[in-house]
Amino acid sequence: MREYLLLLVSAALVNNVILARFLGLCSFMGVTTRVDTALGMGMATTFVITVSSMADWAVEAWLLQPYGLGYLRTVTFILVIAAAVQFTEMSVKKLSPALFRTLGIYLPLITTNCAVLGVALLLVEGRMSFVHSTLFALFSSLGYTLVMAIFAGLRERLALADAPRLFEGPPLGFITASLLALAFMGFSGISG
Amino acid sequence: MQESTSQVCAPAGEQESIVRVVAVEADRAWLEPEQGMSCGSCASAAACGAKGLGTLASRLEARRYAIGRASASGAGIDLADLSVGDRLVVAIDAGALLKAAGLAYGLPLAAALAAAIVAQEATGSDGMALLAAVAGLAAGLGVMKRAAARMAARGALQPRLVRRADAVRTLIRIHRPGS
Numbered sequence: 001m002r003e004y005l006l007l008l009v010s011a012a013l014v015n016n017v018i019l020a021r022f023l024g025l026c027s028f029m030g031v032t033t034r035v036d037t038a039l040g041m042g043m044a045t046t047f048v049i050t051v052s053s054m055a056d057w058a059v060e061a062w063l064l065q066p067y068g069l070g071y072l073r074t075v076t077f078i079l080v081i082a083a084a085v086q087f088t089e090m091s092v093k094k095l096s097p098a099l100f101r102t103l104g105i106y107l108p109l110i111t112t113n114c115a116v117l118g119v120a121l122l123l124v125e126g127r128m129s130f131v132h133s134t135l136f137a138l139f140s141s142l143g144y145t146l147v148m149a150i151f152a153g154l155r156e157r158l159a160l161a162d163a164p165r166l167f168e169g170p171p172l173g174f175i176t177a178s179l180l181a182l183a184f185m186g187f188s189g190i191s192g
Numbered sequence: 193m194q195e196s197t198s199q200v201c202a203p204a205g206e207q208e209s210i211v212r213v214v215a216v217e218a219d220r221a222w223l224e225p226e227q228g229m230s231c232g233s234c235a236s237a238a239a240c241g242a243k244g245l246g247t248l249a250s251r252l253e254a255r256r257y258a259i260g261r262a263s264a265s266g267a268g269i270d271l272a273d274l275s276v277g278d279r280l281v282v283a284i285d286a287g288a289l290l291k292a293a294g295l296a297y298g299l300p301l302a303a304a305l306a307a308a309i310v311a312q313e314a315t316g317s318d319g320m321a322l323l324a325a326v327a328g329l330a331a332g333l334g335v336m337k338r339a340a341a342r343m344a345a346r347g348a349l350q351p352r353l354v355r356r357a358d359a360v361r362t363l364i365r366i367h368r369p370g371s
Contacts, residue, residue: 036286040293047297092296096340098349099296101255130318
């Protein structure tokens, strides 16, 4: 249990996908105007990152490594991620059309989210077991969702703040993001 | 005066978006959501590939839905006055949207992870854990289907027609903490 907790703190806070590794910045700036939208996007991304990391683990362990095909890793993982997104979209569409109509806005945006590929490539470096790599992917994406929700909450309040005109919108967003990244640097002390 | 974005400011607790009328029949109108997210609609979308999997038009077409006469009159709109190309504002409860996301993504994932951990602890084999995860995912999707059907039957996933998009600008309800 202790190792799972350490994995959670390490993946979600200390090595946060957005604020420590600077991955997934497009959705970080683009889909954080409302907390509920950010949370929905976070949940969809969590699902895709975790499912694609399961598939990537299998491809790496049973195909790329045994046959010395490591040079095809990036291309293969991109294919697996695209397939995972399509699988998710098709499953939700077939199983519940009403749910698909409601949530359809999130999935197409995840295909090109570099956080998904970034986490998959980090897992290869980690050389973990299946369950550990899956949990690492889950915790990384929970960290992503946490930061998305925090940032969306801050932006909701900043939208109402009396800011100088030149700073309104994205400039204030970038300044807030940098302050948030500095705050998250505090977690790096935990690993020391 | 036209509302220019698909994602419009909504009262707290509701998420509003803009849809376009694509067909009008005697007793119902077919609506299609406008693409409104930053990714896929920005100037660099062609270069980054956000439109890569399926065309934007085909994805939006898959999300078409119909509203009946009663639903339209509830928003003060007569179905006979609607014509193809009209833009309307629809709203969905933000809580229902989050519940739907949790149902679609959280439930199958939790089932897959639980199955994988149990299999790993029981057998110590990565292969068995992977197989158990796939079985758990399938079971989770099955449960999600039933739960989503119940939610849809209650009407929780049906967007509510609010008004014409070009009739009145959306009012921003200022929600200050503590007020």
